[in-house]
Amino acid sequence: xxxxxxxxxxxxxxxxxSTYFLIAIVFWLIFLIIIPQLYMLxxxxxxxxxxxxxxxxxxxxxxxxYKHFIFGSETSTDAYNAVDVGVFINTIVTAIFxxxxxxxxxxxxxxxxxxxxxxxxxxxxxVSLVIPFWINELLRSFALRILFAGEGVINNALLGSGLxxxxxxxxxxxxxxxxxxxxxxILLMIFPLYNAIESxxxxxxxxxxxxxxxxxxxxxxxxxxxxxxxxxxxxxMVFMLTAGALATPVVLSSPNTYWFTxxxxxWFNMNDNWSRGSAYSILLLTVSVVFVLLMMRLFKxxxxxxxx
Amino acid sequence: MSAGVELQNISVTFGxxxxxxxxxxxxxxxxxxxxxxxxxxxxxxxxxxxxxxxDPSEGSVLIAGKDMAGIGPNKRxxxxxxxxxxxxxxxxVAENIVFSLEVRGVSKKERQKRADExxxxxxxxxxxxxxxxxxxxxxxxxxxxxxxxxxxxxxxLLDEPLSALDLKLRQKMRTELRAIQKRVxxxxxxxxxxxxxxxxxxxxxxxxxxxxxxxxxxxxDVYNFPQTPFVATFVGENNPFYGKVVSVENGKVRVESxxxxxxxxxxxxxxxxxxxxxxxxxxxxxxxxxxxxxxNENTTLDNxxxxxxxxxxxxxxxxxxxxxxxxxxxxxFSVPNAVDTSELVSGKNVDLTFSTQKxxxxxxxxxxxx
Numbered sequence: 225x226x227x228x229x230x231x232x233x234x235x236x237x238x239x240x241x242s243t244y245f246l247i248a249i250v251f252w253l254i255f256l257i258i259i260p261q262l263y264m265l266x267x268x269x270x271x272x273x274x275x276x277x278x279x280x281x282x283x284x285x286x287x288x289x290y291k292h293f294i295f296g297s298e299t300s301t302d303a304y305n306a307v308d309v310g311v312f313i314n315t316i317v318t319a320i321f322x323x324x325x326x327x328x329x330x331x332x333x334x335x336x337x338x339x340x341x342x343x344x345x346x347x348x349x350x351v352s353l354v355i356p357f358w359i360n361e362l363l364r365s366f367a368l369r370i371l372f373a374g375e376g377v378i379n380n381a382l383l384g385s386g387l388x389x390x391x392x393x394x395x396x397x398x399x400x401x402x403x404x405x406x407x408x409x410i411l412l413m414i415f416p417l418y419n420a421i422e423s424x425x426x427x428x429x430x431x432x433x434x435x436x437x438x439x440x441x442x443x444x445x446x447x448x449x450x451x452x453x454x455x456x457x458x459x460x461m462v463f464m465l466t467a468g469a470l471a472t473p474v475v476l477s478s479p480n481t482y483w484f485t486x487x488x489x490x491w492f493n494m495n496d497n498w499s500r501g502s503a504y505s506i507l508l509l510t511v512s513v514v515f516v517l518l519m520m521r522l523f524k525x526x527x528x529x530x531x532x
Numbered sequence: 533m534s535a536g537v538e539l540q541n542i543s544v545t546f547g548x549x550x551x552x553x554x555x556x557x558x559x560x561x562x563x564x565x566x567x568x569x570x571x572x573x574x575x576x577x578x579x580x581x582x583x584x585x586x587d588p589s590e591g592s593v594l595i596a597g598k599d600m601a602g603i604g605p606n607k608r609x610x611x612x613x614x615x616x617x618x619x620x621x622x623x624x625v626a627e628n629i630v631f632s633l634e635v636r637g638v639s640k641k642e643r644q645k646r647a648d649e650x651x652x653x654x655x656x657x658x659x660x661x662x663x664x665x666x667x668x669x670x671x672x673x674x675x676x677x678x679x680x681x682x683x684x685x686x687x688x689l690l691d692e693p694l695s696a697l698d699l700k701l702r703q704k705m706r707t708e709l710r711a712i713q714k715r716v717x718x719x720x721x722x723x724x725x726x727x728x729x730x731x732x733x734x735x736x737x738x739x740x741x742x743x744x745x746x747x748x749x750x751x752x753d754v755y756n757f758p759q760t761p762f763v764a765t766f767v768g769e770n771n772p773f774y775g776k777v778v779s780v781e782n783g784k785v786r787v788e789s790x791x792x793x794x795x796x797x798x799x800x801x802x803x804x805x806x807x808x809x810x811x812x813x814x815x816x817x818x819x820x821x822x823x824x825x826x827x828n829e830n831t832t833l834d835n836x837x838x839x840x841x842x843x844x845x846x847x848x849x850x851x852x853x854x855x856x857x858x859x860x861x862x863x864x865f866s867v868p869n870a871v872d873t874s875e876l877v878s879g880k881n882v883d884l885t886f887s888t889q890k891x892x893x894x895x896x897x898x899x900x901x902x
Contacts, residue, residue, distance in 0.1 A: 425616070428618050428620065430614070431614055432620075433606050434583060434585075435679070435683065436607075436632050436635050437631070437635040441635050445620075445634075450622065
């Protein structure tokens, strides 16, 4: 104990603040993250047993849930579990798609706020972006549903103005879902981009222009390379949260579209199969993390840069 | 190819504030031209108007006789070197240098060749693969110059590019810049608040204050024949004596200033004409510190006065001696370091003298340091 008190950290911050930091960080890491996740990891390798049998001779480590994900139930005759794997792949691919759309949508806004708008206009813009997010995700999703429903605001407007003869089914086409998912995490894309672009010296832009560069090329050669870490940070965040979203898909997806989190939710809550739910969660987490690490490797971004 | 630049009645306003006010100047082809003035005098505004980053509120910018209105910075035959250089930190030195060729779709091979040529010009051969942050301050400076020259602009604009360097390097870069300008033969327009830089490099200098041009002329003219009290005090050091004209005879002006009477030559209105004064005019007489001497049997010039030594300041090559003519009038003169000043103790009265030819009389006006 004495040796801890002698460390630089303690000397620099004083005993009160140092102890607080230590306890807060240890609590956060160990109790809120590591222990639950480890517990879930362990649970995912155990059979789903009624409470009485838990800890008994049947409670052994098994790959049954992961097998179920790939090959389906033991009674099934299919070569593999087309439904679950299909939902899984669809979720990941859609999340990538949503992330890219989000990036394309947010980049101009972030650039405008960081480099073009006057300070007051930029502040106003930030406030007007933030305020809608005081409304919770579920409510925002329902609001979009009202907008996109068969007899919703958009269809009524289009039909009323004579632009359309028949209503568009935005829900079954999943347009509502994509819009909802893109909108849901927009701030988590805009702010890292804004921070990254904001730190770019305006003279760099002017120098590029002065040397004859077009606006697009200036962005391609100067702004985007500079903002790479912010782009990676925003994309990681949006991808992870989109792939793990629940409220938006529940409210906005078409009856035939399932989001992988909905399957997880079903295993946990409706089927009362916590160990299978855990296995599916671990799968989603692992693939998401691997995907992000791959992207970081591909774009040569270090993890330290992302969290900057 | 080189081109002349003409500013015709340029005004730039921000709200009710004039950053530049009715500035007209004709900069010749192949000339090294400096805008000299204190910070906030509008010189950077003019440079931005020439480069196209700013549209003048009134007046026009002509490059090679062509009106530049509506032509963006990427379409003008000018290159700008920024105060902080604005090199691209994520690109190599060579990529920086030929960026302007890259954006014009020049082939990679051609770019490589041009990069090598320019690296040789700036004595950085073989260092094109380095990252910008691996270079020293002076090397970065030279890369910025090479990058600006890569497109072969007609006019190179420089916005105080030496201000971040330390003194020695700054002096070296002055010589280098001048040499590069002679070699490439294009028009250089240089912005600075450092009169030393302006005077050592330029063919002509425009002195500016509060958005307006005070004087345009050769370095020699601006220093020796200031046309306004501002120029007299901003370019080099000067002692102002506020006074009134007592008489004007044979092109000499006799000025009475707090009990002393001095004779001086009238200052110029423009290059060819000098001010004409009448008795009773309120004027300022300027005499430079290096033109005042201690009076003795060998050195006696047409003006003499005596003052009490206050402080002696050691500057290295010079010693600056501050004297009090009266309680509120200070005079400063300089002697080379080699001169023995042990006699000049604080409070001692000394007799001083200066030549009529070196003293300039100008109508009363704003000084650079007030």
